[in-house]
Amino acid sequence: MKSELKESSISVSETLGSGELKIQVNKLAPQANGTALVSLGDTVVLATAVMSKGIREGIDYLPLLVDYEERLYAAGKISGSRFVKREGRPTEAAILSGRLADRSLRPLFPKNFYNDIQVILTTLSVDGENDPDIVSLIAASCALACSDIPFEGPIGAVRIGRIDGEWVINPTYEAREKSEMDLVVSGKENEIIMIEAASNEVPEQTVKDALKFSQTQIKKIIALQKKVIEKIGKAKIKVGTEGQEELPQEIKKFLTEKKISTALYKDKLERDAAFQTLREETKDFIDEKFGDDKNLSSFRKQALIYIEDETKRIMRKRILEEGVRADLRKPDEIRPLTSGVSLLPRTHGTGKFQRGYTQVLTIATLGSIAVEQTLDGIEPETKKRYMHHYNFPPFSVGEVSPLRSASRREIGHGALAEKALLPVLPSREDFPYTIRLVSEVLSSDGSTSMGSTCGSTLALMDAGVPIKAPVGGISIGIIKEGEKYELLTDISGIEDFYGDMDFKVTGTKSGVTAIQMDLKLKGLSVEILSEAIDKAKAAREIILAKITETIASPRAELSPFAPRFNIVEINPDKIRDLIGPGGKVINKIIADTGVEIDIEDSGKVFVFSKDAKMAKAALAQINAITEEVEVGKIYQGKVTRIMDFGAFVEVLPNQEGLVHISKLADYRVDKVEDIVKLGDIIPVKVTEIDSQGRINLSYKDAVKKP
Numbered sequence: 001m002k003s004e005l006k007e008s009s010i011s012v013s014e015t016l017g018s019g020e021l022k023i024q025v026n027k028l029a030p031q032a033n034g035t036a037l038v039s040l041g042d043t044v045v046l047a048t049a050v051m052s053k054g055i056r057e058g059i060d061y062l063p064l065l066v067d068y069e070e071r072l073y074a075a076g077k078i079s080g081s082r083f084v085k086r087e088g089r090p091t092e093a094a095i096l097s098g099r100l101a102d103r104s105l106r107p108l109f110p111k112n113f114y115n116d117i118q119v120i121l122t123t124l125s126v127d128g129e130n131d132p133d134i135v136s137l138i139a140a141s142c143a144l145a146c147s148d149i150p151f152e153g154p155i156g157a158v159r160i161g162r163i164d165g166e167w168v169i170n171p172t173y174e175a176r177e178k179s180e181m182d183l184v185v186s187g188k189e190n191e192i193i194m195i196e197a198a199s200n201e202v203p204e205q206t207v208k209d210a211l212k213f214s215q216t217q218i219k220k221i222i223a224l225q226k227k228v229i230e231k232i233g234k235a236k237i238k239v240g241t242e243g244q245e246e247l248p249q250e251i252k253k254f255l256t257e258k259k260i261s262t263a264l265y266k267d268k269l270e271r272d273a274a275f276q277t278l279r280e281e282t283k284d285f286i287d288e289k290f291g292d293d294k295n296l297s298s299f300r301k302q303a304l305i306y307i308e309d310e311t312k313r314i315m316r317k318r319i320l321e322e323g324v325r326a327d328l329r330k331p332d333e334i335r336p337l338t339s340g341v342s343l344l345p346r347t348h349g350t351g352k353f354q355r356g357y358t359q360v361l362t363i364a365t366l367g368s369i370a371v372e373q374t375l376d377g378i379e380p381e382t383k384k385r386y387m388h389h390y391n392f393p394p395f396s397v398g399e400v401s402p403l404r405s406a407s408r409r410e411i412g413h414g415a416l417a418e419k420a421l422l423p424v425l426p427s428r429e430d431f432p433y434t435i436r437l438v439s440e441v442l443s444s445d446g447s448t449s450m451g452s453t454c455g456s457t458l459a460l461m462d463a464g465v466p467i468k469a470p471v472g473g474i475s476i477g478i479i480k481e482g483e484k485y486e487l488l489t490d491i492s493g494i495e496d497f498y499g500d501m502d503f504k505v506t507g508t509k510s511g512v513t514a515i516q517m518d519l520k521l522k523g524l525s526v527e528i529l530s531e532a533i534d535k536a537k538a539a540r541e542i543i544l545a546k547i548t549e550t551i552a553s554p555r556a557e558l559s560p561f562a563p564r565f566n567i568v569e570i571n572p573d574k575i576r577d578l579i580g581p582g583g584k585v586i587n588k589i590i591a592d593t594g595v596e597i598d599i600e601d602s603g604k605v606f607v608f609s610k611d612a613k614m615a616k617a618a619l620a621q622i623n624a625i626t627e628e629v630e631v632g633k634i635y636q637g638k639v640t641r642i643m644d645f646g647a648f649v650e651v652l653p654n655q656e657g658l659v660h661i662s663k664l665a666d667y668r669v670d671k672v673e674d675i676v677k678l679g680d681i682i683p684v685k686v687t688e689i690d691s692q693g694r695i696n697l698s699y700k701d702a703v704k705k706p
Contacts, residue, residue: 010231014224016040016158016217017169019130021138025146025228034147034234038139040170042127044074047139051149052116060305062109063116068098068136074126075378091377095411097121097133101140103518104186104194108152110239117149126378129172134159137186142225148234152522154225155193156218157186160210162202167213173379181206183515185214189222191523195503198419201469201511204537208530215526247302254285255303260310264326268357268445268492271326272398275311279304312498319479319486326494327356334474334490334539339454339550341462348562349465351458353547356492357445362455364463366562367434368596368608386425388437390414390452396444413449414439417473419514420453420506421460424468431466432565432606446493447475449516453506457547463562464555471513472543473506476532480521487532489539503529505536509544563596563608566615570626572603577654578625585625593618625653629695631686634702639680642672649684649697657695659684664699675699 009026024037032048039045056063072079072087079085090098101121109117121136137157144151161171161179168175176182181199185192192211199207255278263274282303290296318324323331335356343350349364373384390413394401406414417439425435437459439452450473457470477491478501488495496502500521506514517529558564570578578599579586586597595609595618605622609615629635629651637649640656646663650656664675676682676699683702689695 010228012224012227014220016220017171019170021221021224023138023142023224023228025142025232032143032147033149034143034145036139036142036146036228038135038142039125040135041130042125043130043132043135044123044125045132045135045139046122046124047136047143048120048122049140049143049147049149049151050118050120051147055114056116057114059114062106062113064102064106064109065116065118066098066102066105066140067118067120068094068101069120069122070094070378071123072378074123074132075128077378080376091375092411092415093375093377093379095408096415097136099408099412100133100184100186100194100196101137104137104155104157105140105144105151105153107193107519107522108155110150110152113150113239119144123378129174130170131159131173132378134170134184138221138225142228145225145229146233148237150236150239154222154229155186155188156221156225157184158214158217158221159184160214160217162206162210167210169217181210183207183210183214185211185218187215187218188523189219190215191525192517192529193519193523195515195517195529197512197515198422199512199514200423201508201513203511204533207512207515207533208526211526211529247306248290248299250289251282251286251299251303252306255282255306255310257310257314260307261314264311264315265324265328267327268494271494275307279307282307315494315498316479316481319488320481320484323486325488325492327492331486332489332535332538334542335492337543337546339458339546341458341551346561348559349459349461349463351455351460351462353451353455353458354443355447355451355454355490357443358441358447358451359443360439360441360448360451360455362437362439362452362459364456364459364465365436365438366463366465366558367436368563368565369428369432369434369598369606370596370608371434373434385428385433386418386422386435388414388418388421388439388452388456390417390439390441390449392441392444392448396441396448413452416449416504416506416514416516417452417456420473421456421467421471421513423513424471424508425460426466426468432567433465433563435460435465444493446491446496447473447504449473450475450504450506454543454547458551461551461554464558466554469508469510470544470547471506471508472540472547473504473514474536474539474543476503476505476536476539477501478503478521478524478528478532480524485528487528487535489535501532503532503536505533505540507537507540509541561610563610564612564615566607566619568605568607568619568622568626570603570605570622571628572601574626574628575599575601575603578605578622589618589621592621597622627652629655629657629686629689631689634683634685636681637684637697639676639678639682642676642678644672647672647676649682651684651686651695651697655695657684657686657697659697659699663687663697663701666700666704 011024013022019041022039029035029048032050034049036047123132141154145154159170160183161168162181183197186194263278338354340352347363348366351362437456441448453473477488477499479486502518504516593614598606635651637651640650641648646660648656684697685702687696687698
């Protein structure tokens with residue numbers, strides 16, 4: 001057998017959009033099961049796939065770990081931290097990119113496959129134009145497909161934009177700013193596996209057309225990978241089956257379909273209690289029948305698995321054959337909706353949205369521009385004024401679990417709700433606030449991310465943020481056996497767990513703002529997904545009606561506890577005067593008044609304060625420092641210097657002019673001190689500002705009686 005080091009490497013390329021997609025296999029990392037080096041433009045990602053030698057015992061899920069590693073050197077950067085220069089915890093952008101790959105790859109592994117698999121995606125070079133997330137997806141697919149790991153790929157991945165009515169393949173960062181949608185799709189030649197989209201209220205038909213167009217590009221990417229696989233792809237290992245003993249017939253007869261159905265078709269809390277009772281009764285029955293059997297412990301475990309399998313089979317069968325769901329809803333029926341606003345007395349805005357047993361409370365907080373988030377990663381973007389954070393505590397599902405930092409799932413759900421609302425937020429110029437939303441999941445029974453979207457809309461309007469339109473969200477599921485399927489509107493937790501899809505769509509009355517699809521199947525056709533998009537639109541209209549029934553439009557006034565802003569435009573040349581040496585001047589204003597001040601290079605000065613009196617005092621100081629002297633205007637000035645030929649008077653901070661001795665009185669003045677003395681506060685009129693910027697003043701014209 002040839003060793004890995006002796007295997008030949010291969011390189012293939014294909015034009016993709018305006019760039020060249022290049023795949024090199026077996027060039028680097030020879031000890032991994034599979035490896036691929038993929039580039040688009042000058043963006044380069046290395047993917048490695050490694051599988052453990054044996055299965056992990058005691059689990060019933062695929063132990064797949066996808067790590068996306070950002071390297072700052074890829075963008076020619078060194079960390080901005082003074083003390084830590086090494087890359088540490090992944091950025092949120094890196095976590096989201098890793099989730100894109102995980103969600104695309106996970107459905108394509110065999111059932112009952114329990115070997116640990118780790119895919120590491122390392123960004124080696126970033127050109128600032130081509131996003132490495134798409135490159136990473138393709139690299140991961142190729143590394144797995146060329147390895148001996150039982151991966152049922154390859155898959156293709158592409159980003160689709162739309163600018164001036166034209167489709168753009170893998171648009172650059174700059175082009176994405178102009179695009180009305182940002183759609184990432186992965187899949188096989190004729191089926192789609194994963195969707196992640198953000199769009200500017202685009203019509204549903206545009207989304208459908210984009211999905212169709214994406215498949216033409218996915219086919220090209222898969223064909224390119226197949227060239228590599230045909231030459232150096234390894235034979236896949238065989239997947240073994242668990243050698244469990246057959247569950248005794250006595251236990252199966254005890255666990256009748258009727259008994260399981262009786263527990264299944266109930267209200268959620270009643271269902272949970274009924275299944276707990278069923279599990280306890282089953283344990284008692286097994287202990288009584290097989291108390292002396294050496295396989296007693298195994299029978300107990302197998303019985304629990306049998307209950308799970310039968311529950312799934314019964315639920316899916318009844319949905320497909322009768323259109324009846326676990327809570328007895330029809331396929332397109334939404335659970336009962338309730339919503340509210342202004343629940344907390346001191347926060348800037350709150351919104352509670354509840355759909356069945358899924359309950360989310362979102363809190364809106366407004367801050368100054370100075371508290372915008374600075375992003376330190378390989379992405380070009382450096383500032384973020386709108387943030388959405390999502391928390392999923394264990395009590396929301398009635399469990400006990402230690403509290404940790406935000407999980408990948410929490411970061412992903414927060415990012416989805418963030419995308420959903422971004423298109424309707426007012427511009428920075430119209431509403432110069434930093435906005436933070438936090439969604440607290442208080443109770444979960446499926447679709448909490450969509451509950452977060454709806455709760456966020458309520459919170460923003462309650463806070464008085466002038467959003468363009470309310471945004472609602474719904475999740476569509478599917479039960480599919482062969483060619484037969486049933487789409488389910490507003491899936492509950494049990495339907496998400498035993499179902500085949502979680503297809504989340506958010507939007508306004510005008511169109512779609514975000515999409516996220518996770519699939520357990522190995523792909524779905526565009527036709528089925530188009531049908532799901534239509535069902536999501538119908539459900540969204542019902543939800544939007546409920547939101548506007550609760551609060552029809554954004555409040556006219558901000559919360560009394562939210563900061564108010566004032567804008568002053570100053571000459572950019574005066575910025576250094578306002579800041580002062582080492583920030584001395586501006587820091588004194590902040591210390592004296594307690595306001596927050598943000599200065600832009602254009603000369604715009606934003607003053608934020610909860611106290612109108614203090615804001616006024618700060619503005620007065622800013623105006624005094626930055627005000628421009630005007631010809632013809634009378635000022636109260638301080639005599640700062642006396643010379644034989646006249647007196648210098650400070651009319652504005654650090655701005656003084658000369659009152660010539662001839663301008664002190666209507667008569668001849670022999671000595672300046674006869675009229676003014678050092679330190680006097682006198683009225684002076686600006687008579688001229690000469691070409692060199694020198695200010696000429698007149699005392700006699702300022703005191704002249706009309």
